[in-house]
Amino acid sequence: xxxxxxxxxxxxxxxxxxxxxxxxxxxxxxxxxxxxxxxxxxxxxxxxxxxxxxxxxxxxxxxxxxxxxxxxxxxxxxxxxxxxxxxxxxxxxxxxxxxxxxxxxxxxxxxxxxxxxxxxxxxxxxxxxxxxxxxxxxxxxxxxxxxxxxxxxxxxxxxxxxxxxxxxxxxxxxxxxxxxxxxxxxxxxxxxxxxxxxxxxxxxxxxxxxxxxxxxxxxxxxxxxxxxxxxxxxxxxxxxxxxxxxxxxxxxxxxxxxxxxxxxxxxxxxxxx
Numbered sequence: 001x002x003x004x005x006x007x008x009x010x011x012x013x014x015x016x017x018x019x020x021x022x023x024x025x026x027x028x029x030x031x032x033x034x035x036x037x038x039x040x041x042x043x044x045x046x047x048x049x050x051x052x053x054x055x056x057x058x059x060x061x062x063x064x065x066x067x068x069x070x071x072x073x074x075x076x077x078x079x080x081x082x083x084x085x086x087x088x089x090x091x092x093x094x095x096x097x098x099x100x101x102x103x104x105x106x107x108x109x110x111x112x113x114x115x116x117x118x119x120x121x122x123x124x125x126x127x128x129x130x131x132x133x134x135x136x137x138x139x140x141x142x143x144x145x146x147x148x149x150x151x152x153x154x155x156x157x158x159x160x161x162x163x164x165x166x167x168x169x170x171x172x173x174x175x176x177x178x179x180x181x182x183x184x185x186x187x188x189x190x191x192x193x194x195x196x197x198x199x200x201x202x203x204x205x206x207x208x209x210x211x212x213x214x215x216x217x218x219x220x221x222x223x224x225x226x227x228x229x230x231x232x233x234x235x236x237x238x239x240x241x242x243x244x245x246x247x248x249x250x251x252x253x254x255x256x257x258x259x260x261x262x263x264x265x266x267x268x269x270x271x272x273x
Contacts, residue, residue, distance in 0.1 A: 024091035025116035026066035048119035064098035139203035144191035
């Protein structure tokens with residue numbers, strides 16, 4: 001019965017035609033208070049992230065905000081924002097609430113969940129995650145980069161993706177597991193998971209309807225909920241991990257990188273930051 005239902009779901013799916021990028025944002029950050037509003041070159045960090053999402057040129061971009069201050073920063077910069085409940089347990093819950101408010105007519109068939117602390121994100125990364133959904137069997141697309149720093153192999157803050165490349169196109173594979181431990185064992189590449197997700201709309205709805213799973217709670221990784229429920233997550237391999245801003249040191253690095261970028265734009269006659 002499960003096989004027939006899966007086949008029916010796959011046959012009803014087409015290639016994504018109308019994606020939306022949703023960026024969850026909240027002020028509660030222990031290591032970097034008021035993180036979305038952190039100043040980077042005179043621009044709040046959440047606005048930089050919004051601009052990176054717009055540069056991906058995939059369609060509508062909306063910031064799902066837990067607080068009025070974030071929404072005001074986004075709309076002042078000309079972006080679209082929506083207020084959500086402040087007490088959501090995860091960014092996935094926040095973007096789902098936002099989606100139900102802004103797209104009740106179900107015009108968007110794919111939701112890209114882009115974290116609000118990636119101000120230097122390359123625009124080709126959301127596109128890479130979206131491209132995985134060309135295969136109708138894939139529920140969720142995500143990304144990983146090969147680990148080249150030996151210290152990251154055993155760092156629990158670096159989430160590893162265990163990926164099978166058997167029977168999948170070159171440049172990616174199918175996720176079998178995610179863990180904070182070194183995995184798999186033995187010789188070969190280890191993959192640093194990048195927490196950017198392209199959900200089919202029905203997959204996001206299914207994911208949100210599920211209770212937290214045992215492995216999710218054990219590893220503290222919500223994507224395991226999808227795998228335990230039998231959902232398929234495919235992974236595209238990319239060259240680098242985008243800078244996630246979680247600490248004052250990360251923020252200083254982001255200011256350095258975006259300052260250099262603004263300088264190159266100015267020389268080219270562009271003014272956008």
